Amino acid sequence: MNFSKASLIIRREYLTRVRKKSFIIMTILGPLLMGGVIVVPYFANTVTDERRTIAVLDESHLFTGKFKSDRMVNFIYLDGNLDSLRKESGSEGKISDILYIPGTESITGLVHGITLYSNKQPSVNIIDKIEHTVENEINSAKYAAAKIDEKVLASIRGTNVEINTRDMENKKTSSGLTTGIGLFSGILIYMFIFIYGAQVMRGVMEEKTNRIVEVIISSVKPFELMLGKIIGVALVGLTQFVLWILLTFGIYTVVSNVLFKDKTEGQQVQQVLQQRMNAVVPAQSLDSVSFQKNNWASELNDAVSTINFPVIIMMFFFYFLGGYLLYSALFAAIGAAVDSETDTQQFMLPITIPLIISVVMVQYVILNPEGTVAFWFSMIPFTSPIIMMVRIPFGVDVWQVLLSMTILVLGFIGTTWIAAKIYRTGILLYGKKVNYRELMRWLLYKG
Amino acid sequence: MSILSVQNVTKRYSNHTALDKVSIEVPPQSVFGLLGPNGAGKTSLIRIINQITGPDEGEILFSGKPLSPAHVERIGYLPEERGLYRKMEVGEQALYLARLKGLSRSDALKKLKYWFEKFEITTWWKKKVEELSKGMQQKVQFIVTVLHEPDLLILDEPFTGFDPINTNLIRDELLELRKKGSTIILSTHRMESVEEMCSHIALINLAKKILDGEVKKIRKEFRDQTYEVQFAGNNIAFANALGSYLKLVDTHQDDEYVTAKVQSLNNHSPNEILNQLLPHIEIHSFREVLPTMNEVFIKAVNGTAS
Numbered sequence: 001m002n003f004s005k006a007s008l009i010i011r012r013e014y015l016t017r018v019r020k021k022s023f024i025i026m027t028i029l030g031p032l033l034m035g036g037v038i039v040v041p042y043f044a045n046t047v048t049d050e051r052r053t054i055a056v057l058d059e060s061h062l063f064t065g066k067f068k069s070d071r072m073v074n075f076i077y078l079d080g081n082l083d084s085l086r087k088e089s090g091s092e093g094k095i096s097d098i099l100y101i102p103g104t105e106s107i108t109g110l111v112h113g114i115t116l117y118s119n120k121q122p123s124v125n126i127i128d129k130i131e132h133t134v135e136n137e138i139n140s141a142k143y144a145a146a147k148i149d150e151k152v153l154a155s156i157r158g159t160n161v162e163i164n165t166r167d168m169e170n171k172k173t174s175s176g177l178t179t180g181i182g183l184f185s186g187i188l189i190y191m192f193i194f195i196y197g198a199q200v201m202r203g204v205m206e207e208k209t210n211r212i213v214e215v216i217i218s219s220v221k222p223f224e225l226m227l228g229k230i231i232g233v234a235l236v237g238l239t240q241f242v243l244w245i246l247l248t249f250g251i252y253t254v255v256s257n258v259l260f261k262d263k264t265e266g267q268q269v270q271q272v273l274q275q276r277m278n279a280v281v282p283a284q285s286l287d288s289v290s291f292q293k294n295n296w297a298s299e300l301n302d303a304v305s306t307i308n309f310p311v312i313i314m315m316f317f318f319y320f321l322g323g324y325l326l327y328s329a330l331f332a333a334i335g336a337a338v339d340s341e342t343d344t345q346q347f348m349l350p351i352t353i354p355l356i357i358s359v360v361m362v363q364y365v366i367l368n369p370e371g372t373v374a375f376w377f378s379m380i381p382f383t384s385p386i387i388m389m390v391r392i393p394f395g396v397d398v399w400q401v402l403l404s405m406t407i408l409v410l411g412f413i414g415t416t417w418i419a420a421k422i423y424r425t426g427i428l429l430y431g432k433k434v435n436y437r438e439l440m441r442w443l444l445y446k447g
Numbered sequence: 448m449s450i451l452s453v454q455n456v457t458k459r460y461s462n463h464t465a466l467d468k469v470s471i472e473v474p475p476q477s478v479f480g481l482l483g484p485n486g487a488g489k490t491s492l493i494r495i496i497n498q499i500t501g502p503d504e505g506e507i508l509f510s511g512k513p514l515s516p517a518h519v520e521r522i523g524y525l526p527e528e529r530g531l532y533r534k535m536e537v538g539e540q541a542l543y544l545a546r547l548k549g550l551s552r553s554d555a556l557k558k559l560k561y562w563f564e565k566f567e568i569t570t571w572w573k574k575k576v577e578e579l580s581k582g583m584q585q586k587v588q589f590i591v592t593v594l595h596e597p598d599l600l601i602l603d604e605p606f607t608g609f610d611p612i613n614t615n616l617i618r619d620e621l622l623e624l625r626k627k628g629s630t631i632i633l634s635t636h637r638m639e640s641v642e643e644m645c646s647h648i649a650l651i652n653l654a655k656k657i658l659d660g661e662v663k664k665i666r667k668e669f670r671d672q673t674y675e676v677q678f679a680g681n682n683i684a685f686a687n688a689l690g691s692y693l694k695l696v697d698t699h700q701d702d703e704y705v706t707a708k709v710q711s712l713n714n715h716s717p718n719e720i721l722n723q724l725l726p727h728i729e730i731h732s733f734r735e736v737l738p739t740m741n742e743v744f745i746k747a748v749n750g751t752a753s
Contacts, residue, residue: 211526
């Protein structure tokens with residue numbers, strides 16, 4: 001290994017990418033997009049859509065005054081004939097929907113009997129609201145019939161058990177927070193492996209199709225060129241990552257100071273955030289989480305203090321780099337084996353599958369971070385960068401971490417060794433369609 | 448002592464042998480033509496010399512010492528399949544490639560300045576490679592190949608893509624470099640440039656070296672007693688003069704003279720041939736015709752193929 005030449009290669013790979021417009025644009029857009037994920041749903045909630053006017057044709061007369069108008073819908077009660085009302089409202093009019101409640105002897109008969117006629121398909125929210133109102137009325141009627149006092153029932157139902165999770169040093173912990181951190185870092189590693197692995201592949205292909213590669217490997221060894229490219233791109237990834245963190249932090253500070261001066265609004269944002277997380281994480285894992293409580297911030301602070309951030313950050317960089325090195329060597333081999341981007345497909349599949357499996361397994365691992373599945377997937381070097389990273393915030397035995405790290409290091413030495421052999425032969429071979437048997441043959445070539 | 452000595456080099460791929468016990472001696476300050484039909488094994492040999500691949504058997508000596516990674520900086524290589532990073536600026540790229548050959552930044556800049564001024568292309572420095580024409584890119588590549596003043600220059604089809612003016616420019620620069628002490632290995636299919644430039648050649652066919660040595664000697668070896676006679680007189684008289692001595696290969700007539708190519712049938716000396724012809728025609732010139740490298744090439748390759 002000639003280090004001065006390797007450093008020249010790393011320098012070039014790094015500078016040409018960092019100077020690209022697309023890098024600068026992505027660096028700026030990244031945090032804005034991330035911010036967007038948080039801010040847009042919040043504003044979407046506050047922005048009033050067109051208010052729908054729903055005519056209630058209540059022939060049962062059981063729901064008079066029960067449907068309450070809000071900023072989404074305006075209920076008006078009408079009498080009349082359904083058919084004529086439908087004809088009138090069919091053209092563009094004030095009324096967008098007709099809620100038809102047929103006459104009935106018993107309110108329980110309405111479980112299936114109610115129809116909503118609409119000009120435009122109503123949203124799930126509106127249907128939920130109507131169903132909810134009807135269900136409440138039916139339930140009230142049932143309670144009354146069974147002579148159950150509704151207030152008593154509500155007070156019984158209101159029992160809400162919350163378990164304090166504390167570590168052995170009696171500090172407050174939050175499984176929601178650990179889940180969030182694990183999930184976030186796991187997904188981040190997945191994204192970076194894909195984005196920057198593909199960059200390595202394209203870089204190798206560029207050199208091959210440009211025909212510059214033979215000029216360069218008459219000065220440096222193919223292995224040095226490959227490794228220089230991989231390291232150069234890794235530094236680009238780290239640079240972008242650090243810039244994103246700084247920018248996100250900056251934007252967050254500005255936005256929270258300017259936009260959310262009002263405390264309640266700030267909490268609304270947090271709630272939206274929480275809903276986002278619920279959408280990603282299976283609901284049961286977050287059942288015990290008490291994000292919505294008023295002392296959210298102080299509890300969060302408590303929980304944050306129990307999380308070992310230096311360890312998590314160190315682990316993140318290790319698994320980020322280890323996973324990237326493991327995969328990018330394979331990406332480089334693919335780039336060397338093919339002549340054009342379209343030929344990459346057949347070789348991409350075996351690389352993509354373990355990554356996708358990792359992401360799919362994340363949700364099971366989160367539910368049971370100590371389980372057998374979690375253990376094995378955090379040992380296999382092709383899945384460990386994502387799975388182990390998800391597990392780490394929950395606390396993992398030291399021997400497991402060390403074993404996983406060792407296997408990962410061996411794994412990337414292995415893939416780099418294999419990739420170097422394919423790379424060395426592939427970059428000098430033009431105009432040949434390569435298949436797996438051919439790749440195997442390259443592996444067996446002598447120096 | 449040869450600057451490059453290839454000794455019994457064999458290179459096998461899984462389904463064929465690219466080089467079979469090839470030995471070549473490249474004398475210092477020679478222009479050495481590495482010739483052979485497509486697929487003969489020239490590129491394999493060149494890649495082995497450049498340490499891009501290694502030989503399966505045999506040894507290569509550079510100035511008497513076994514070839515080692517340190518020699519990379521004393522070799523300049525212009526591959527046949529060559530290119531540049533299209534999105535990179537010309538100057539930055541030239542600097543990068545020069546530094547990969549071991550030049551320091553300041554050295555490389557100084558030398559680049561010299562060559563860019565010499566080729567009058569200083570205005571290209573900030574241009575991106577993709578803005579240059581093919582010929583312009585070739586010029587940049589040539590500069591990068593010779594910039595570190597290598598002892599051994601290996602050029603694979605260096606003239607493709609150049610117009611006649613630039614071809615001459617590059618040829619003159621190469622001869623100039625040779626005068627300064629460089630040795631040049633030239634792999635090409637253009638036999639006229641071999642005749643014009645090469646002092647030595649090696650001919651490879653079907654993975655084996657079939658011919659090597661000094662160009663002058665080889666052409667003499669391949670001579671076939673063909674002579675060119677320029678005369679005034681009529682063709683019938685000339686035909687009579689040939690007798691059983693000579694075979695007519697080719698004639699053509701211009702305003703004044705007839706020029707004929709004849710081949711001796713029985714190893715007669717030039718004087719004997721002249722004596723045979725003199726009584727019949729008025730001879731204006733008479734000379735032996737040596738085979739062109741083109742003819743040598745075809746003859747040698749066909750000889751091994753059969």
